[in-house]
Amino acid sequence: MPQTNNDAKPANILAGLLKNQLVIPLAALLLLALFNLIADPSFFKITLSQNSNGDPVLNGYLITILDFGSELAILALGMTLVTAASGGQDISVGAAMAISGSVMLRVLCGSDSRAETMQAPIIVAFIISCVVAMLFGAFNGSLVAFFRIQPMVATLILFTAGRSIAAWINHNELPIVKDPGFGYFGNYIPGIPIPTPFFIAVGCFIIMWALLKFTTLSLYVQSVGINEKTSRLNGLNPEFIKLMTYVILGVCVSIAGFIKVSRLSTINYSVIAKDIEMDAILAVALGGNALGGGKFSMGASVLGAYVIQFLTTTLYKFGVSADALPAYKAVVVILLVTMSAPAVREKINALKNKKNAGKQASAAGNA
C-alpha cells in the first residue's frame, strides 16, 4: 500500500478517505480546530511582525504549531518505519537526541564550552552527530534484529543510559554556541518569516516520500512487518531491513536533535527532548498505524505528529498546566489502543459485517 491515496480519482476521494488511515488524524485535527474556533476564533489569527533583530517573523498559534511540531514530525517518520518493520517502538529517541545534540555542541565548541567562535563548520558537526546517532540506531537495531530482543526492552538500555552518555560527552559542561548563525536552524533565517524547522521538516518529508516512492523500502518494510518468515522465503533479509529502519530513525533523531539544540544554542541533558518518545509513538498510533507492525501510512503519522502539537498548544492556550498534559495524551492513547485491540476490532468488524454488508461490497467495488 502506497503512503497516501493522493492518486485516487476525485469521485472516490470521499469513499477512499473513509477507508484511509488519514481519517483518524484528520478527524482529530478537525475536532481540535472546531473546538478552538468555537472557544476563541483568534486562535487562527496570524500576524506578520518583527522580532528583536528587526527581521520579519510570522506570529500566531498556527505558526507555533508548525514550528514546535517539526521535530516530532521528523521523529515520526523514522518511528513509523521502526514500528512497521519490527513491531515495536524505540523509546530511546529522546535520550539519543540528547546524545546527538551533545556531540554536535562538542564539535562546534571544541574543548572550550564558551568558545567565542565555532571551532568547526556546522555541516561537519551535523554529519558527525548524524553518524553517532546512526551508530546508536544500529546498536538498538542489532539488538532487535539479531538478538531478537523486544524493541522496547532493547531500547530501554539507551533510554536509561543515554542522558548520562550525553553529559559525559561534554564533561558535564553546558556548552553555549555564541554564533547567531547556529540559531537560524531552530528559529528564523533573517528575512524569511517562516520558522526554519518547518522547512527542515518539509525537506525530510520530501526525501522520505521519494524513498518510499522510488525504492522498494516501503514494500520490504511492510512485508517484514507482516510476516518475517514469508519475506525470508521470498528472498528478503529481515534482519538487515529491521536494522536499516533503526539506522534511518537515527538520522531522523540527529536532525531533530540539531533543531532542538539550535533553538536555544545550548543543551540541558536532563530535560532536552524529554518525553518526546511518547509523543512520537503517539503520533504513529494516532496515524492509525498498527503498533504491532505491518502496513503503515507515513502521511498519517506526520499528520498525527502535528495533531499532537496542536493539542499541546491548545492546552497551553487554555492554561492547562504542563504536568497535566500527559494525562490528556494518555486519554487519547487509551482510546486508540483499545480501538485497535484485536478483541475490539473483531467486535466492530462483526457489527459492520452484519449491518453494512451490502454497502461495504459496493464501496470495495468502487475502490
Place this chain on the structure above:
Amino acid sequence: MKVKKIFAMTVSMALCIAMCAGCGSTGGSEGGNDTPATTKAPDAAAEGGSTEGGNTDGGSAPASGELIKVGIINNDPNESGYRTANDKDLKEAFSEANGFKADFSYSLKNDEQIAAAQKYIQDEVDYLLLSAADTAGWDTVLKDAQAAGVQVILFDRTIDADPSLYAASVVSDMAKEGQTAVDWLKGQNLGKYEVIHLQGVMGTAAQKGRSQALIDTAASEGWTIVEEQTAEWNAEKAQQIVQSAIDSNKSFNVIYAENDDMAKGAVAALDKANISHGVGKDVIVMGFDCNKWALEELKAGNWNYDGQCNPFQSSYIKDIITKLQNGETIAEKTIIMDEKGFDAATITQEDVDKYGI
C-alpha cells in the same frame, strides 16, 4: 550452533569479569545502574587538583599524615548545573592535600544511596556527608552510623529523621530565596505588576519555596498573576508557555522564572515577538540558580535579577568537621547558607566569576 554457544560463553565470561572488576572498585555497592557508583578518592582529588591547581579555601593542612576519612553520598552530578558545581566544590575541598580521604558515590535513587551509606559505615569512615535523594527511609542506616561512631552531616537536602541522628545539616532556604527575589521585585516600584510565573517541577522544595513567596506577596500587594504554569525546569516548555501568552495578547511586564533555563526559554519567546526585556525595558526577567551564562546575561542588561542557590556547602561542612574534631559541640544543627540575589544594575564581573556556576 557451536559458534553461538562459544559466543554466548565468551560474553557471559566477559560479563562476570566486568562484574568482579566493578565490585573490586566499588566494594560491593549495589550500583549497576546508569550512574557510575563510586569514584575513588585519589582520582577525584587528582582531578580537582589538576584543573584548579590547588584548593580555593585555605583549608586545614594535613596535620600529621593522618587523613580524615569522609564518605560523600551525592546526587548524580549530571542532574543540573547546580549539582555539577556542588560536586566539583566538594571534590576540591575534600582532597588529600586538605587532609581528607574522601570516597564519593552518586545516585538519584534512595535505595542505592542507603546501600552506599551502609558500605561507608562498614568502611569505618569518620564522617558521612549526605545529600539524600528522598526524605524518607534513613532512620535505620543513621542509627547504624551512630552505633558505629560515624558522624553524619546532611547537605543541600534535609531528611525526615530525628535530629539526634545527625550532627548538622547545611541547607538552602528556598522560601528565603523566593522572598529575597520578591522583595527585590517589590522594590522596583513598578506602576503595575503583571507577572508570568514559570514554576519548576511541582512539589520540589525549590518550586514550593520560590512559588510561595511570589503567591503570598502577589495576594497581599494586589499583583496580577497573568499566567502561572509549570514548565518543569525546561527551557523549551517555558518558551511555549510564554509564546502562548504572547499569541493571546496577554499583557505582562514581569517574567518570574524559578530557574535560569526557564528564564532563557521565556526570553527566546520575547525576542521573537520583539518585546524588549532587561534593564529599563518593557519586561523584567528574573531567574534563579546563578548559572554563569545567566549572570553574563544579567551583566549585559538583558535580564534583571538572578537569585542564588548556593551549591558551595563545602566550607560550611569543613567548619563543622573542624569543630567536631576539636571536640566542640555544634550549637545550631540546621545551618542555612548565605544566599545572594543579583541585580543587573549592580552586578560586577567579579560576581560573575565568583558566583557563576
